[in-house]
Amino acid sequence: MKTSKTTPAPAVRKQSFGSYIKRYWQLYLLLFLPMLYLLVFKYIPMIYVQIAFKKYSIVQSVWEMPLAKNHGMQYFIQAFSNPDFIRALRNTIVLNLLDLVVGFPIPIIFALILNELVFTKFKKAVQTITYMPHFLSWVIIYGIALQLFAPSTGLVNMVITKLGGEAVPFLNDTGHWVWTYIFLGVWQSFGWNSIVYLAAIAGINSELYEAASVDGAGRFQKMWHITLPGIKPTIVILLIMAIGNILGSGFDRPFALQNNLVMSWAEVLSTYIYRYGIKGLQFSLTTAVGLFQSIVGVIFLLGANYLSRKLGERGLW
Amino acid sequence: MKKKVLAAVLASAMVVSLAACAAPAAAPAASGGGEAAAPAASGEAEAEAPASELTDGKFAETRSITVEVYDRGNDGGSDPENNDYTRWIQQQMLEKHNVEVKFQKVPRWTEVDDINNLLAxxxxxxxxxxxSYPTVQTYADMGGVIDLAPYLEQYKDELPNLWNWLGETNLYWDKDPETGNVWAVEAKLANMNRILTFIRQDWLDTLGLEAPTTKEEFHDVLVAFxxxxxxxxxxxxxKMVPYSVSYDVGWRAGTLIESFLDPEMTDKEYYINGFDDRKLTQNGTKEAVRLLNQWYNExxxxxxFAIYSSxxxxxxxxxxxxxxxxxxxxWDYPFRNGEDSINANLKRLVGPEAGYVAIDPFEDKNGTHTKWLAGPVDRKVFxxxxxxxxxxxxxxxxxxxxxxxIEYLQIGEAGVxxxxxxxGAVSIIAATGDAIQNSGMNIDxxxxxxxxxxxTDEKTAKSLAYTYAGIDPAVVQAADAIAKTDTRIGVNVQTGNIEAExxxxxVLSSKRDQIYDLAVSASVADxxxxxDxxxxxxxxxxxxxxxxxxxxAWEKVYGDAEMLP
Structure with a gap:
């Protein structure tokens, strides 16, 4: 919108969309596939959102299904009166908030530390090693966690008990499990997430640092007054996106890590949807839950974006 | 201009999406209609219908079907979709009926989830x-399953072996008493043996102990171990685990749980509390789990166990x-899988005398060892x-x-x-390569x-003990005998569809597993x-x-009766 206002000659633009395509057809061609992807995998499936308001039937098309009771709101009422749903909602919020509080600052701090390293070979090695876990599937990570943290056969607990301590129930006690969950999540992602910040840091004008040195600024002062402000827009954008995802959560991480003993804190919305919707065949109920999840996500996203613009930062748009 | 472009994009999105959603929707609708129409139409032309389709049991044109097969993911097993047996079946079906068979594998241990996903x-x-019959029922309610009743009647003459083998009992086991629908036929359990308890005979011998015959003796043996x-x-x-119970406690401690049920419980009570086949809601189960909980805390x-999944x-x-x-x-768990069986591994890794034998240590209140069998039914085919x-x-x-x-699939080729x-008895030997049976006697x-x-029945009886490659037949015979002691066979309660199920x-099964796991591993005080x-x-x-x-439903169908004939 802004660009159109500042364009000096709208009359020229008006007749030129076709000629733009002609002139830049290679670019539009490149754009075509991603657009098609979005259309097929993101927009077309939205048609089926109406299942949330209808009585699902496997043999009818989504347009033919009858409207659910209570003006289509039956499944929303059912979800919010189901204690399992409320529990999953609570767990999702708690786990994601903890993830945000613990997991969000760590990549930033890590990127700052890494940036201060002078010995580049060491820096590269550390970077590579820390982002490796990002490529491991959660099933494998759970396998590693079992080997390390199992109550009696896990390596960590074996060391603790051999030293005369009491085994720590990392995986089989709800309180400990939550922290194991958070820790594994941070371990898996902080190296990868720090890449964005490192890239942002690389974009800061080095003259600023030189000038600061001349003025007698120390390491921490430079970090605080130059590096952090320099990557602030990046931090804000990533924070907005993280907040927008507060009711989301991948499926594989909680699903792979949960076990029967900790389900009261490990069942989150995505696994709840799987258990009730796909395994329990209650497609309408869980589409309603999914829709609720998305709408809350959008509200949070818009709210965070609005706030950040209010506070004088660039938002997502 | 921008608006126009946007409108064009949205419009084309709409068109594409409409087309896309119309296509998949039409397919099931059509087949749903076909399902209702087919029996009616063929019913009118009953006299000539079979003749027109089949000549000497063969189709004129080759038909093609896909058949589910469990994938057990055995170490060193054969490909469940392509091995000696699948090829034999394919060839026979083509010769006999001109039907081309393709196999589709479904992981055995998550079969309910997977078949759900495939059906959806x-x-x-x-x-x-x-x-899982509830899975079949749920899809049937949505119109996703074919009613077999009219087909079974109409093609009775074409299906002599099916009728002979399963008979009315198993074919109509799940028949709805009101509508007459048959959504699935029940496979027949030729051997109804269910769960047994096993113990290391060599450990008993080393410690000079007798095989335990009561819970108390069993507990003493565990303490001695x-x-x-x-x-x-x-x-x-x-690393020792005196008594191992893991995922699915309701099955894995089944014999212990059953010993806490009243052996004279009425059929009515057993049915009403019996939705959960792991007996969670039966009277007595809580005390059984309390005992497990004590053992766990000792x-x-x-x-x-609880952090390892199925x-x-x-x-x-x-x-x-x-x-x-x-x-x-x-009942045959330590004998299964030939060279990879638990007993064969023990012999290799621990010593020639090592191995598990079956025992019957959990007495009920009458001093018998009642084993609650499910009835002569097994998997549901739909x-x-x-x-x-x-x-x-x-x-x-x-x-x-x-x-x-059945005989060929169970015992395969002689010498292989x-x-x-x-x-006249046959003995199973360990096969190699594509002749490996992934499941015992090719049950899959x-x-x-x-x-x-x-x-012949004679051959079956004589051979049973020899069906486990590398296992001493006497050990198998002893286990079989215990499994057939004090059995109570489940009756078929035909009350029709229970909507609440x-x-x-x-969801209830996963809650059940959580209750069992949490209760077993809780502290005694908790x-x-x-x-509760x-x-x-x-x-x-x-x-x-x-x-x-x-x-x-029971009262509606059976009135005041407490037991079924």
Whole structure:
């Protein structure tokens, strides 16, 4: 919108969309596939959102299904009166908030530390090693966690008990499990997430640092007054996106890590949807839950974006 | 201009999406309609219909069907979709009925989840197999399953083997008393043996102990194992698990739980509290789990069991390595899988005298050892409504129920998978390569039969003990004898569809597993509160509604009767 206002000659633009395509057809061609992807995998499936308001039937098309009771709101009422749903909602919020509080600052701090390293070979090695876990599937990570943290056969607990301590129930006690969950999540992602910040840091004008040195600024002062402000827009954008995802959560991480003993804190919305919707065949109920999840996500996203613009930062748009 | 472009994009999105959603919607609708129409139409032309389609049991044109087969993911097993047996079946079906058979594998230990996903996606095989009738019922309610009743009647003459083998009992086991619908036929359990408890005979011998015959003796033996871990395991003493129960406690401690039920319980009570086949809601189960909880807190059980999920082989590996003193499982569990069986591994890794034998240690209140069997039914075979070849699929079931087919699949070729031993019995030998049977006696292919069933009863009886390659027949015979002691066979309660059961099976099963796991591993002081809060959650999540509806349905069909004939 802004660009159109500042364009000096709208009359020229008006007749030129076709000629733009002609002139830049290679670019539009490149754009075509991603657009098609979005259309097929993101927009077309939205048609089926109406299942949330209808009585699902496997043999009818989504347009033919009858409207659910209570003006289509039956499944929303059912979800919010189901204690399992409320529990999953609570767990999702708690786990994601903890993830945000613990997991969000760590990549930033890590990127700052890494940036201060002078010995580049060491820096590269550390970077590579820390982002490796990002490529491991959660099933494998759970396998590693079992080997390390199992109550009696896990390596960590074996060391603790051999030293005369009491085994720590990392995986089989709800309180400990939550922290194991958070820790594994941070371990898996902080190296990868720090890449964005490192890239942002690389974009800061080095003259600023030189000038600061001349003025007698120390390491921490430079970090605080130059590096952090320099990557602030990046931090804000990533924070907005993280907040927008507060009711989301991948499926594989909680699903792979949960076990029967900790389900009261490990069942989150995505696994709840799987258990009730796909395994329990209650497609309408869980589409309603999914829709609720998305709408809350959008509200949070818009709210965070609005706030950040209010506070004088660039938002997502 | 921008608006126009946007409008164009949106419009084209709409068109594409409409087309896209119309296509998949049309397909099931069409086949759903076909399902209703087919029996009616063929019913009118009953006299000539079979003749027009089949000549000497063969189709004029080659038909094609897909058949589900369980994938057990065995170490070194053969490809479940392509091995000696699948090729033999394919060739026979082509010769006999001109039907082309393709196999589609479904992981055994997550079969209910997987078949659910396949059904929901409309890509399920034409012939589906599952242990979960609620799954079949749920899809039937949505119109996703073919009603077999009219086909079974109409093609009775074309299906002699199916009718002979399953008979009315199994074909109509799930028949709805009001509507007459048959959504699935029940495979026949040729051998009804269920769960047994096993113990390391060599450990008993080393410690000079007798096989336990009561719970108290069993407990004393476990304590003795634990106290003598250094003698029995040496350096690995801290790895010992005297009694192992893991994922699915309701099955894995089944014999213990059953010993707490009243052996004279009425059929009515057993049915009303019996939606959960792991007996969670039966009277007596709580006390059984309390005993397990005590053993757990005495350090007699596997501390970490609950963090390993279904299909994990950690526990099997511990048994194979010789760390486990006793466990309960399927009556032939330590004998299964030939060279990779638990007993064969023990012989290799621990010593020639090592091995598990069956015992019967859990007495009930009468001093007997009642084993609650399910009835002569096993897996449920059904056709989803995406099946366009119901007759060809039924012919497949007929072929797979033929005595000769069952015998061939169970014992294979002479010299490859079996050899003849004294007076007409056959003995299974370990096969290699594509002749390996991934499941004991190829149960995954004989989908209408579970348990050894050879062409003559005499041969079957004599051969049973020889069906486990590398296992001493005497050990198998002893286990079989115990499994057949004090049995109570389940009766078929035909009350029709219980609405409250639809769609909640998986949720309730997962709650059940949580209750069992939490209760077993709770501290002794917390046991009651953990069990009671779990149960109240279970009952309020649909468990109570099911019991109430079952009670009402029983009274409607059977009146005041407490027992069925």
């Amino acid at each position: 996606a409309g890509t399920a095989p034409d012939v589906c197999v599952t242990y 634990k106290d003598n871990a250094d003698t029995l395991l040496g350096a690995d003493a801290d 350090g007699l059980m596997w501390n970490d 299909g994990d082989t950690t526990e099997d590996d511990m048994m194979k390595a010789g760390y486990v003193g006793a466990f309960s499982h399927n 056709f989803p409504s995406t099946n366009d070849e119901p007759l060809a699929s039924l012919l497949y079931l007929d072929f797979i129920s033929e005595p000769e087919t 998978t079996h050899e003849d031993v004294e007076d 292919y004989t989908i209408t039969c579970n348990g050894l069933h050879l062409t 639809a769609g909640v099976g998986d 046991f009651d509160s953990v069990w 809060s779990g149960m109240s959650d279970y009952l309020s999540s649909g468990g109570q509604a099911i019991m109430d509806e079952r009670a009402a």
